[in-house]
Amino acid sequence: MTPDHTPTATDGIAFLKGHGTLNDFVILPDDHAELDLDETLVRALCDRRGGIGADGILRIATAGALVDRGVLPALPNGVDRADWFMDYRNADGSIAEMCGNGVRVFAHALVATHRADTGTIAIGTRSGPRPATIVSHSGDDAVVRVDMGEPRLLGLSSAELGGRTFAGVAVDMGNPHLACIVPGLDAATLAALPVGDAPTFDRDFFPHGVNVEIATPLSEGRVTMRVHERGAGETMSCGTGIVATAVAALADAGRGTGDVVVAVPGGEVKVHLTDGGSTLIGPSALVASGRYHGGAYHTAVHATHTAPM
Ligand SMILES: N[C@@H](CCC[C@H](N)C(=O)O)C(=O)O
Numbered sequence: 001m002t003p004d005h006t007p008t009a010t011d012g013i014a015f016l017k018g019h020g021t022l023n024d025f026v027i028l029p030d031d032h033a034e035l036d037l038d039e040t041l042v043r044a045l046c047d048r049r050g051g052i053g054a055d056g057i058l059r060i061a062t063a064g065a066l067v068d069r070g071v072l073p074a075l076p077n078g079v080d081r082a083d084w085f086m087d088y089r090n091a092d093g094s095i096a097e098m099c100g101n102g103v104r105v106f107a108h109a110l111v112a113t114h115r116a117d118t119g120t121i122a123i124g125t126r127s128g129p130r131p132a133t134i135v136s137h138s139g140d141d142a143v144v145r146v147d148m149g150e151p152r153l154l155g156l157s158s159a160e161l162g163g164r165t166f167a168g169v170a171v172d173m174g175n176p177h178l179a180c181i182v183p184g185l186d187a188a189t190l191a192a193l194p195v196g197d198a199p200t201f202d203r204d205f206f207p208h209g210v211n212v213e214i215a216t217p218l219s220e221g222r223v224t225m226r227v228h229e230r231g232a233g234e235t236m237s238c239g240t241g242i243v244a245t246a247v248a249a250l251a252d253a254g255r256g257t258g259d260v261v262v263a264v265p266g267g268e269v270k271v272h273l274t275d276g277g278s279t280l281i282g283p284s285a286l287v288a289s290g291r292y293h294g295g296a297y298h299t300a301v302h303a304t305h306t307a308p309m
Pocket residue numbers: 023056090095096097098099100101102175176211229230231232235237238239240241
């Protein structure tokens with residue numbers, strides 16, 4: 001690009017960059033689902049050296065457009081054609097059903113780009129509707145509450161990390177989790193664990209892979225957690241994993257409902273668990289916007305996308 005570069009019809013892809021407790025995302029406003037969001041493009045965008053860098057992609061499109069373009073086979077139950085849909089991709093290009101931090105940032109981006117008003121916003125995901133409420137909003141920062149639906153307990157399993165076996169509770173948050181509450185673990189010892197190493201786990205139990213959380217036991221309503229995400233490696237936070245961990249920590253303490261503050265490397269998020277439901281409340285930050293001109297994308301799929309912000 002030259003300084004006097006004039007935008008043209010092939011002038012790259014409009015994006016926003018945001019994060020929720022440092023779980024970071026490239027957000028692609030693509031209302032009519034015109035982008036060919038293939039694995040090559042997702043990996044290039046998420047690349048922390050050659051691309052923008054992120055744990056995942058949040059494509060903004062209507063649910064109806066994604067069905068019409070064949071990205072979704074059908075509307076998930078409870079999602080309407082006109083709803084904004086969070087089309088989530090992990091950094092490795094794989095599709096994930098849900099992303100809790102992603103929904104907060106997605107809702108914030110909808111408001112920031114004037115696609116939605118503050119208040120409660122109907123957001124579709126592959127796991128169904130995840131309504132999000134903007135609790136407070138000031139420009140690039142927001143606090144967002146997300147109705148995360150019912151966590152489903154699937155049983156017990158284990159994962160191995162750094163030569164050590166961690167027993168955990170399998171929790172379906174729309175996406176799969178193994179939340180391991182480690183007796184006697186404190187935050188300092190947790191910080192030294194090799195959570196960046198790829199865990200090994202029971203592939204019969206988790207045929208589609210799993211997100212693995214390691215956490216301290218519940219103490220005064222708080223736990224500290226680290227996560228190794230499917231399709232992204234260790235991240236600084238994971239909203240669905242935070243709720244799964246709250247479920248496991250409360251169960252470990254003999255309880256089924258309650259409030260838990262979960263501290264992660266990227267900050268703190270609050271979980272409220274009821275009989276049959278869960279909510280997540282935490283921050284969202286929008287930190288950049290621009291247009292992506294990655295050569296890999298143009299070579300691979302010949303971009304012509306010019307959707308306005
Ligand atoms: N970071 C997300 C979860 C993203 C998807 C996950 N890696 C998966 O493959 O299930 C969150 O905040 O929930």
